[in-house]
Structures are given as structure tokens and as C-alpha cells.
Amino acid sequence: MTRYLYLCVLGVLLATPAAAELTLSFPGPATETFSQTEEFESYKLPVGPYADGFVQTLVAEGRQITRAWRVDVGVGTSLLVMDSLRQQLEASGFELLYECTTDICGGFDFRFTTEVLPEPLMHVDLGDFRFLSAQRLGGAVPEYVSLFVSRGADSAFVQMVLMGSPDATSLTAKSGGKVAQIAPSVPSVKFGSxxxxxxxxxxxxxxxxxxxxxxxxxxxxxxxxxxxxxxxxxxxxxxxxxxxxxxxxxxxxxxxxxxxxxxxxxxxxxxxxxxxxxxxxxxxxxxxxxxxxxxxxxxxxxxxxxxxxxxxxxxxx
Known part of the structure; x- marks a missing residue:
């Protein structure tokens, strides 16, 4: 009986992948503005709002994939994009750890206490942004993800940090249109009042x-x-x-x-x-x-x- 149970457990472990690839689709044409993978890194994942001078965090270690996109989906898009990505994360087995909007997150202080890519790679409207963090357990190494979504004139801006196994964690993002790398440029001066x-x-x-x-x-x-x-x-x-x-x-x-x-x-x-x-x-x-x-x-x-x-x-x- 002991040998039988051992073989059953071993079979389950061998049949269970260490981690599954994360595949996400955007609700509109997306242009990737930043992509970086570090094989072993430490990341302070926000799991609470800014309060009393700091943001509550969980330290995640492993392969760190940092990506950012500009998504063309029209005016007032942060909620649309965040809802779409949240549902896809949950369908992929991620469980929410924390989610907030501008004021609940802590506004200005949350944004500048959290790791966010600089302009123009990632734009954060301090009057309208959304954030979530989530985890996926069950593999050999826990996986963690953070999402920062904000808006621009006619686009949404998305930053994702995915932490997990150096051997298996990967991320694929699908666009509603052609995805192309762009070089940061000096913005033109806007006229009008x-x-x-x-x-x-x-x-x-x-x-x-x-x-x-x-x-x-x-x-x-x-x-x-x-x-x-x-x-x-x-x-x-x-x-x-x-x-x-x-x-x-x-x-x-x-x-x-x-x-x-x-x-x-x-x-x-x-x-x-x-x-x-x-x-x-x-x-x-x-x-x-x-x-x-x-x-x-x-x-x-x-x-x-x-x-x-x-x-x-x-x-x-």
C-alpha cells in the first residue's frame, strides 16, 4: 500500500507542470513600450494601500518579467482594460490579493512609493489609475503579478510585473492590432487653453x-x-x-x-x-x-x- 501511494503521488507531481504560461489579450490594438526579463530578482509586490508613510508589500523572488503597453481603446479606458485583464487572470488561476482605485490606493503617495516605469514608457494619470496584485499557487514556485492601469487622451497604459519560476514562468500578450516596439520620443507641445x-x-x-x-x-x-x-x-x-x-x-x-x-x-x-x-x-x-x-x-x-x-x-x- 505504501509503495502504491508513493507511485500515485509521484505520478501526480510529474503530471503537474511547474507553472503555466500566462497569455493575455487586450481589448484593443496594443503597442508594447517596454519589455525586460530578469532571471532572478526580488520585487516588493504591493498588497495594501499607502498609509502611515509606506505601502504594505509582499516580497516575491524569482524570474521577473516587466512589460508595458499603450492600448488604443478610446476615452475613459482604465476600467475597461482592468476589468478585461482581471477576468483573464482569474480564468488563468490567479487569486486577487489586493485591488484599488486612485483614492483608495493612496493617490499620489501610492504611485510614487510603488515601482512604476517612467514616462513615456508608462503614463500614470494621478487622478485616474487602477492597481491590482494577485497570486497563483499550485506549482512548484508561487507566481505573483501586479497590474497598473491608467489613462491618456485616447489610450490606456498598462504595466505588468510577473514573478515566478526561473524555469517556467512566461508571458504572452495578444493585441487587437499589430504590436510594435516604439522608441520614446519628446512629446509635442499642446496648444489651446x-x-x-x-x-x-x-x-x-x-x-x-x-x-x-x-x-x-x-x-x-x-x-x-x-x-x-x-x-x-x-x-x-x-x-x-x-x-x-x-x-x-x-x-x-x-x-x-x-x-x-x-x-x-x-x-x-x-x-x-x-x-x-x-x-x-x-x-x-x-x-x-x-x-x-x-x-x-x-x-x-x-x-x-x-x-x-x-x-x-x-x-x-
């Missing part, structure tokens, strides 16, 4: 701002972007926005984060003092050089990276 861009994309760069040289103090000019933004906030008193400062990559991270935050705070102070915008409608943060929109290897790129953006953080009417 700040509010038009803000309502269309969920975020907008205040391109006409000028700061005193080597200072966080906002110049004394009559900046049309602030006039436009202030008018919109006055007409919509329930809308809240975040001003986010950015720098180029010269200097230390701590110094750049501090400078970028002070510049965003300077813009917020101008909106309050000159346009009487209530403090409850504005928050100001800085991320230093962590979210570039162009290469820091050229002067043109560094100039584009030094900016203050406005982001809608509440859409309640």
Missing part, C-alpha cells in the same frame, strides 16, 4: 510659468495658464486639483524633490492670493526628476522636464 487640455487628458502642463533663476519663487508675470485655471476653479468649486512640480535630472533626488515641491507651492500660493482660490481646491507636491517627459541627455529635454503640471484629483460635481 490649459483647461481644454486638462479636461481632455486629465492633466496639463503650465507651460508659460517662469521662476526666478535658481529660485522656487514664481515670477511676477501675468500667466495666462493661471488665469485660465483660476476661472475654471471658480466656476467649479467642487473640483480639486493637484499642482505637481518636476525638475530635470541634474543634482540630487532630495534636492530636486524639495525644489519641485516649493515651485508647486509657489504656484498654489499665487492662485490663492491673486485669484482667491480656496486652499481646499488646491494641493501642491513635487516629484523632482522621477517623472520626465523627455530625455535628460539633451538641453531641450531638460527644459521640457522643468515644469509644473496641474492634475484633476476630484471629479465630484
Amino acid at each position: 490649459v483647461v481644454e487640455v486638462l479636461l481632455r487628458d486629465g492633466h496639463a502642463v503650465l507651460d508659460d510659468l517662469e521662476f526666478n533663476t535658481g529660485s522656487s519663487a514664481l515670477g511676477e508675470g501675468k500667466f495666462l495658464s493661471l488665469v485660465d485655471l483660476a476661472g475654471y476653479l471658480k466656476e467649479n468649486p467642487t473640483i480639486r486639483v493637484a499642482l505637481v512640480g518636476h525638475t530635470d535630472a541634474e543634482g540630487s533626488l532630495d534636492g530636486n524633490v524639495s525644489l519641485s515641491r516649493k515651485r508647486a507651492q509657489s504656484v498654489a500660493a499665487r492662485l490663492r492670493s491673486e485669484f482667491d482660490i480656496p486652499s481646499r481646491q488646491i494641493e501642491a507636491e513635487g516629484v523632482g526628476y522621477l517623472s520626465p517627459r523627455a530625455s535628460n541627455l539633451t538641453e531641450e529635454g531638460r527644459t521640457l522636464n522643468r515644469r509644473v503640471e496641474v492634475i484633476i484629483t476630484s471629479t465630484q460635481q
Whole structure:
């Protein structure tokens, strides 16, 4: 009997694959913007929201596959894409560990405490993103996956990190159209009012701002972007926005984060003092050089990276 049971167990183990390939399909044409596989890596998988200064994580080790895509599925797509991918993960045997939307995740703090690829490889709208983490047990090595989904003007952006066995873990993504590698490019300057861009994309760069040289103090000019933004906030008193400062990559991270935050705070102070915008409608943060929109290897790129953006953080009417 003992030998019989041993042979049965051995047969089951030999018949059970260490891990199955994960195959996902997007609900529209997808363009891959990043792909990297590391044979053995350690990854802090978020399994809870940002709270008390940190995000609760689970440390996963093994083969790490990091991929990112831009998915063409129209306006307002983050929910559509996340629902589709979640259902496919569950059908593949993954069980959810944690799932959240912008405010529940922790908003700004969750995004910048979590490992996310930089622009333009991965775009995260701080007013509209979704995240989930999941696990698949039963193989020789547990598998873990994280999904970050956000939106752009007419696209969704997806980042996936898959952790598992160095011998068997693999990922295949199918597009609704031809998938092609693209090289990051410097975005073109968007014309039109700040509010038009803000309502269309969920975020907008205040391109006409000028700061005193080597200072966080906002110049004394009559900046049309602030006039436009202030008018919109006055007409919509329930809308809240975040001003986010950015720098180029010269200097230390701590110094750049501090400078970028002070510049965003300077813009917020101008909106309050000159346009009487209530403090409850504005928050100001800085991320230093962590979210570039162009290469820091050229002067043109560094100039584009030094900016203050406005982001809608509440859409309640």
C-alpha cells in the first residue's frame, strides 16, 4: 500500500507542470513600450494601500518579467482594460490579493512609493489609475503579478510585473492590432487653453510659468495658464486639483524633490492670493526628476522636464 501511494503521488507531481504560461489579450490594438526579463530578482509586490508613510508589500523572488503597453481603446479606458485583464487572470488561476482605485490606493503617495516605469514608457494619470496584485499557487514556485492601469487622451497604459519560476514562468500578450516596439520620443507641445487640455487628458502642463533663476519663487508675470485655471476653479468649486512640480535630472533626488515641491507651492500660493482660490481646491507636491517627459541627455529635454503640471484629483460635481 505504501509503495502504491508513493507511485500515485509521484505520478501526480510529474503530471503537474511547474507553472503555466500566462497569455493575455487586450481589448484593443496594443503597442508594447517596454519589455525586460530578469532571471532572478526580488520585487516588493504591493498588497495594501499607502498609509502611515509606506505601502504594505509582499516580497516575491524569482524570474521577473516587466512589460508595458499603450492600448488604443478610446476615452475613459482604465476600467475597461482592468476589468478585461482581471477576468483573464482569474480564468488563468490567479487569486486577487489586493485591488484599488486612485483614492483608495493612496493617490499620489501610492504611485510614487510603488515601482512604476517612467514616462513615456508608462503614463500614470494621478487622478485616474487602477492597481491590482494577485497570486497563483499550485506549482512548484508561487507566481505573483501586479497590474497598473491608467489613462491618456485616447489610450490606456498598462504595466505588468510577473514573478515566478526561473524555469517556467512566461508571458504572452495578444493585441487587437499589430504590436510594435516604439522608441520614446519628446512629446509635442499642446496648444489651446490649459483647461481644454486638462479636461481632455486629465492633466496639463503650465507651460508659460517662469521662476526666478535658481529660485522656487514664481515670477511676477501675468500667466495666462493661471488665469485660465483660476476661472475654471471658480466656476467649479467642487473640483480639486493637484499642482505637481518636476525638475530635470541634474543634482540630487532630495534636492530636486524639495525644489519641485516649493515651485508647486509657489504656484498654489499665487492662485490663492491673486485669484482667491480656496486652499481646499488646491494641493501642491513635487516629484523632482522621477517623472520626465523627455530625455535628460539633451538641453531641450531638460527644459521640457522643468515644469509644473496641474492634475484633476476630484471629479465630484
